[in-house]
Structures are given as C-alpha cells and as structure tokens.
Amino acid sequence: MPGSLRRDTVTEEVASERIERLAELAREAVQDGDEERARRYVRRARRIAERNRLRLPRTFVRRTCDRCDVYLVPGANARVRLQDGHVVTTCDCGEHHRYPYDA
Numbered sequence: 212m213p214g215s216l217r218r219d220t221v222t223e224e225v226a227s228e229r230i231e232r233l234a235e236l237a238r239e240a241v242q243d244g245d246e247e248r249a250r251r252y253v254r255r256a257r258r259i260a261e262r263n264r265l266r267l268p269r270t271f272v273r274r275t276c277d278r279c280d281v282y283l284v285p286g287a288n289a290r291v292r293l294q295d296g297h298v299v300t301t302c303d304c305g306e307h308h309r310y311p312y313d314a
C-alpha cells in the first residue's frame with residue numbers, strides 16, 4: 212500500500228531528525244559539564260532508533276560510548292589519537308573506540 216509506505220518514510224525522517232537533535236543536545240550537555248544529561252539524551256536516541264528499527268547514524272555510533280552511553284567530545288571527555296590508519300577515541304570511562312581513518 213503506497214499510503215502506509217509513505218507514512219513510514221515520514222516517521223523514519225522524523226525519528227532521524229530527533230536522533231540528530233538529541234545528539235546535538237548531548238554534545239551541548241557534555242560541554243556544559245553535565246554528562247548525566249548527555250547520557251539521558253544518548254539513551255533516548257538509541258531507544259528511538261530501536262523502536263523505529265532505524266540504524267543509528269555512523270557519526271552517532273562513533274561519538275557515543277558503548278560502555279557508559281556518554282556522548283564523546285574530544286577535549287572534554289574523550290581523547291582522540293591516530294594509530295595505524297585508525298582513529299582511536301578513548302572515553303573517560305576507559306573504553307576505546309577504533310575505526311578506520313578514511314571511512
């Protein structure tokens with residue numbers, strides 16, 4: 212049915228926008244020094260993705276910590292270094308995130 216297909220697309224767009232907005236709020240919260248607030252935004256965004264069966268944007272995955280759910284802001288609560296063509300981000304909780312530099 213074209214009708215339901217269209218509605219799903221709109222729902223998906225709205226959900227994606229909310230996830231992006233929550234990521235922005237999470238980053239601001241970290242910059243304000245309020246990591247607990249950042250974690251709440253990150254968890255909310257993950258729930259939205261789950262409920263709507265959306266894949267989280269790659270940038271969101273890379274900028275959030277799998278272990279403590281905080282939003283990673285280099286210079287505030289994360290350190291970033293390059294190693295063997297990979298970007299390695301280290302969260303304040305000790306968790307490392309590693310991904311190819313050019314991807």
Ligand SMILES: [Zn+2]
Nearest residue numbers: 276279302304
């Ligand atoms: Zn962490």
